[in-house]
Amino acid sequence: MLADRLRSIARIALCFALPALASAAPAPAASDALPASLVCHDDLFAPYFMQNDGRIEGLNVDVLREAASRIGIAIAFRATPWRRLESELAKPGGTVDCAFAMSRTARREQYLEFGKVALQPTEYALFVRQAEATPPTVRLEDMAGKVIGVRAGFRLPDEIVAGAASGRWSLAEVPTDAVNFQKLALHRVDAVLADSYVGLYTLRQLKLPGIVRVAPPLTRFDTYLVFRKSGHSAALAAAFDRAFTRMRQDGTFARLTSSYLGPDALTP
Incomplete structure (x- = not known):
């Protein structure tokens, strides 16, 4: 008799619990957490x-x-x-x-x-000394036989890599953009390849006049x-x-x- 009563109570409790269980949102999978x-x-x-x-x-x-x-x-x-x-x-x-x-x-x-x-x-552009940027503009072809400063480890435009591999120009790697622009100001490289906005920001911070960005940029991604x-x-x-x-x-x-x-x- 007691066992029957306990089973009856359990069935009633389960009936009340089922709607709540059905409406509860499933727990997120471990991979989605x-x-x-x-x-x-x-x-x-x-x-x-x-x-x-x-x-x-x-x-x-x-x-x-x-x-x-x-x-x-x-x-x-x-x-x-x-x-x-x-x-x-x-x-x-x-x-x-x-x-x-x-x-x-x-x-x-x-x-x-x-x-x-x-x-x-991101857009990568060449920066050159202003006196060498006119007239009328600098093209990548004008870099033949020159040294382009680049930041070590960064992805380079395909045309820059191909030109260096063929010996049309050479690349000088440094760890920071600031060092690159200082070398450009000192005529130790002929151009710098840099992110357009990073380059402009760095030039303002270093207060280096006479260096300009060449338009249009070489690549965007x-x-x-x-x-x-x-x-x-x-x-x-x-x-x-x-x-x-x-x-x-x-x-x-x-x-x-x-x-x-x-x-x-x-x-x-």
Whole structure:
């Protein structure tokens, strides 16, 4: 008798529980869960990623902090030289899980998760001494027999690589854009290849007159926030894509870009 009564009570309790169980949202799969925190790496690249008195700051830092805040995860940043960063990302069991801002290549897509929304558009242009820029302009063909300063470890336009390989010009690698422009001012290189806006920003900071950007740029491409492929990398890339899209729609990208690069360099 007692056993029958207990079974009856259990059936009644189950009937009340079933609607609640049916309406509850399914728990996310482990592969879709976002981590509570994220550490992202980049090389020093003013004004996108800078280190002042031990503090990490810059345009991309501000963009990523805002995006992470909207997603609901904590984000920290580490400065890592570009070549070491590339090596760690490609190495199985490497120590870097997140990096920026990287161009999309078939090789990188084998081991990195790219989003669909770019972090920044990038254009590479030549910079020359103004006295040698007129008249009327400088073309890449005019670099025959000359030395072009480039930043070590960075992706170079195909025509620059091909010209160097054929001996039409030579490349001088240095670790920073600032060193490149100082060498250009001292006539130790004949031109500098750099990100257009990074170059203009660096020249203003160094107060180096008499150096101009050659138009049009040699190449344009997008750069992305990337994640080492893992159980949650696809979910992370999708979450940042949604945040970047909203930030472009509500004017946050334009406001942040303008604060560093001026109103004429707004991110499209």
